[in-house]
Amino acid sequence: MRIRTTTAVTIASALLLLPACGRKAAENAMEQQIRQETGGDADVDMNADGSMQVTTKDGTYNAGNNQLPEDWPTDAPIYAGAKIQFSGSANGTTGKPGSAAVLTTSDSAADVVTYYKAELAKQGWTISSTMEAQGTSIFGATKGTRALSLLIGSAEGQTSITIGIGEQ
Incomplete structure (x- = not known):
């Protein structure tokens, strides 16, 4: 299995942005970044506890949960x-x-x-x-x-x- 490096880097970056930008703004920024990097849509859900789930056509990625x-x-x-x-x-x-x-x-x-x-x-x-x-x-x-x-x-x-x- 190959997990896209850009998606993993984007997830890590979003975790760092969350406190500064707010959850919804960070979700939108991350979705846009994934779209630019992969050419596909993404659904990003960030939680108050700092965990997140990213769903793309390739699958689902979780961090911090x-x-x-x-x-x-x-x-x-x-x-x-x-x-x-x-x-x-x-x-x-x-x-x-x-x-x-x-x-x-x-x-x-x-x-x-x-x-x-x-x-x-x-x-x-x-x-x-x-x-x-x-x-x-x-x-x-x-x-x-x-x-x-x-x-x-x-x-x-x-x-x-x-x-x-x-x-x-």
């Missing part, structure tokens, strides 16, 4: 106690469904890697590739017609977990 997409597969493990920073679900450029989430935890990257190696196997996933470089671990796993990618890295006392899942 600590929720996974409604269609998140039950066999795609989420690290216990991790905070959801961003999540999205889209058909993307392939037309095949997929979802992604970015999580953070104060647990060590080593603990997170150990968890995912065990939990993916327990859920029936086959780890098809692994790579470790400069404190970052990258996994690829498959199950049936689906593929899962996982990136785990630490910085400043936080471990970041990026997980994506979709059809191959």
Whole structure:
């Protein structure tokens, strides 16, 4: 699955604009920016708690609401106690469904890697590739017609977990 970089950057920018511009003005500005960047319409809903949902023809993206997409597969493990920073679900450029989430935890990257190696196997996933470089671990796993990618890295006392899942 490919989430448009421009949409993700626009979401982050809108979160910064919200306090200064007001919710409705920030929603309108973001919708216009997405239209300019992608050539398509977008519906942006910002909430008083700072969370937002962006819906485009490619799918739905959530930020700041600590929720996974409604269609998140039950066999795609989420690290216990991790905070959801961003999540999205889209058909993307392939037309095949997929979802992604970015999580953070104060647990060590080593603990997170150990968890995912065990939990993916327990859920029936086959780890098809692994790579470790400069404190970052990258996994690829498959199950049936689906593929899962996982990136785990630490910085400043936080471990970041990026997980994506979709059809191959």
